[in-house]
Amino acid sequence: MIRQKKWYPILYMFLVTVFFSTILISFSRYTRDLVEANRKLAFEKAVLKALSIPLPVTASNMDWHNTYLEKIKEPQEDLQGVYIYKSDDMVIGYALPFEGQGFWAPIRGVIGIATDKRTITGIAMYEQNETPGLGAEITKPEFRAQFEGKQIALQGNPLEIKQVTEELDQHSVHAITGATQTSIRFEKILNDALEKWKTEFLHGDNRQ
Amino acid sequence: MIDILTAIFIISSTAAGLAAILVVAERFFADYGECLITINNDEKRTVKGGGSLLESLTSEKIFIPSACGGRGTCGYCKCKVLKGGGILLPTEEPYLSAEEKKNNMRLSCQIKIREDIDIEIPEELLAVKEYKVICKKIVDLTYDMKQFIFSLQEPAKISYTPGQYVQLFAPKYDGNTEEVYRAYSISSDPADNTIVELIIRLVPNGICTTYCFKHLKEGDQALLNGPYGDFRLTDTNAKIIFIAGGSGIAPIKCMLHHMQNITCLREAVFYFGVNSEKDLCMVDTMRAFEKTLPKFKFVPVMSRPEHPEKWKGETGLVTEAVLRNEKNADQSEAYLCGSPGMIDASIVVLKKLGMKESNIFYDKFS
Amino acid sequence: MTGLTGEMTHALVVCFSAIFTGNMVLSYFLGLCPFIGVSREIKTAFGLGTAVVFVLTFTSGINWAAYHYILVPLELDFFRFILFIIIIAAFVQFVEMIIERFSPLLYVNLGIFLPLITVNCAILGVSLFMVIRDYSLIVTVAYGFGSGLGWMLAIVSMAGIRQRLNESRIPYGLQGPGITLIIAGLMALAFIGFSGVLQGR
């Protein structure tokens, strides 16, 4: 009997793994393009939302994609990864991608900045794994809307995320109640990206 | 394509490598050598360590009844462990009462044998043997019930108490990949200890009954073990009420044979519940008992006769017939065999008739 | 700060935050089954806790190697669930055989829960986090060790509290898992207090 052999478990494990890995690899190959397209689309939507480019609620994924292609210019070498929003060759805004470690996993998103290089037009996340209902509320419009029109502070932290009880000013927004960990990390991620923006673009401009 | 195949191969090899580590580790760490099991201070068996007590006893042909196959979910395989069982495991606790715990009762499927062990089991379990048998005759009783007569080969004789059951082994066959044992009451005449007769009713998709009905032919070899069970007649002279349904007739038939053999003169009534004419069987055998046992009466009860005009006997549920015919049962004993529903209903009725619960004996199909 | 000391500091910070702020049970909900099931006695809780620390430290290291030397070159990122879990399963079983051989008492105390370490979410969780957070080997092992300690801290404190509760009169339906969950809730509240400590705004 083959089953009494000492190497039977090894062979068995091998065959079972071959079976399941074949199914999984085929399935993942089959869906790979779709997953990749979803990722891209999520990024494109985030850029458009950060720049507050309005699209109707009924807009299809194709509409979003076409608008993106039409209006957004991919970053060039001198722009440090910043995407540019152009219309009729006029620069209307900048989209600054950022990323960093959240509570569970990296948070990736885009900050939209107006041509004055100080006013924020909006922010949007395209990848995050924060706790649903808590940290994940950073993707909700109510939280994101707070950033519209805020100014990047020249001194100190560019932006601040404050407790709900605290007063707000031109450079601060309210945190999400209950999601202390995410809020602290998110503030750091945003400020890391904005500090870089400040040194590259704002201070550069000031010197000129 | 090549890269996919390489990937599959590497992943599978990794998994196989891990399996290899476990196989090797088992050789080095999980090898406990030979251990001695002492049973009832007397019998000694040497087994390979590392397995469970239940498994080891089974391999020694000592069969402790068990229903779940060693998963620790049925709690039947209890036995007394005097030495070497290790401490009580959390997996056993739910099945043992405080008193049983005090008496060192354990679940034999949960105890692992790592050293010599002393246990105590009922003597009769030691009498339990495995029998090689040949199927001598198959008789159709009804459309879904058959009588199987097995003649014993090795050992050649069996001794049992009427009312006990044996376990029939169902091997693998087409459409079944599992080897199982199923319990069936012995229905033969205990005077002939070279045969075992079983009455089996077909359970749709049942592993063992499908084997018996579709695969087992006259002249085939089969395996039995037993006898088990404590469903047996008492030694009193009280009046007996037998109640059975379907294949529950088997142990009652065996008991009646026994009463005939010892010319027992106890008063007895047998209420046999069936659905309709097509389920009725063994009427002639029972009428023959009525002739040889002067105080025995056979009462078939049909719940839904197809031809009510022709049916002269009792109708309705078997419990209704009991209520109609028995007046006072406080001095009687009852022996019940059949489905749980029938037994529970009968117990209610018998108690209503004044019977003490301690005088009701039953064998419930599960 | 040179590369290595920087790495060590990082490892230390990660280790401590895994014990307190990012406690596996109380803030990530991982490893709850044994946390509820085996926290009746300090002794058993301690035994299981040690087993988890041990298994976590080693499996996080092994899984790190498996991920970086097998999955990354093959571009089979999504396969990590499978590879990690079978490595954990094999490792746990290996450990089980050894414990069974050399310490029957420990074996008995962990009872049926030893096989359940395999399905202790905390262990898979650590392996998954080390990938998404892109830790180096040293940091990963420190993280595994810290998470294990954090888990052990939680379960041993829980067992301590439950032992004191033995004498208390608790409504029948709340006995066992019910009251344990309530205590877990209170402990989770207490651990939230740690969140400010290591973040240092």
Added chain:
Amino acid sequence: MSSNKSASKKIILDGLWGNNPIFRQVLGICSTLAVTNLVINTAVMCAALTLTTALSCFTVSLLRAYTPRRIRMMVQTLIIASYVIMVDLYLKAYWPEMSANLGPYVGLIITNCIIMGRCEAFAVANPPVPSLVDGLFNGLGYSLILLAVSITRELLGMGTILGYPMPYFSTLWDKWIIMVMPPGAFFTLALIIWLCRSIQTTGREKTS
């Protein structure tokens, strides 16, 4: 000699109530409990979990006669993980928003004790179809409780159900943020277990 019908009825009732995985066996609350602050996420997680449990039990049962004892655990985890990855890939490809919401929690279904528990306790000793039924209804019994937890948490914590504002709760109710945070999950579950166990025991006393 049991009839098949009553056997499967018993399996179903046991899974849903008599031997409910959560309040009788207290298994498998790990990963799913974390997402119970939103009903929609809980529903998707529970569906994924029920599906995986049923299919894993079925497969484990199918292979039970051939699997060597020593590597049984590895084979079972392999099977479970394969199904979970399929669910994960499916969500990523066809429901990216939900996939983003649930993040790493989907992967952690693998280690949910209930799947392994059912495989070990039932599937390794029973034929495939009853195992499938057992897995399915244990999954449903589990979902039942967690949905109750999530409805309570979302209602008391955010004043909504499935994202829709509820009368009274969304306006006059002073939202309990703690319900949205981890401790809220523990408290709610404890109370539900208390309730269910009390109902079960009083029922038993009456019949006995």
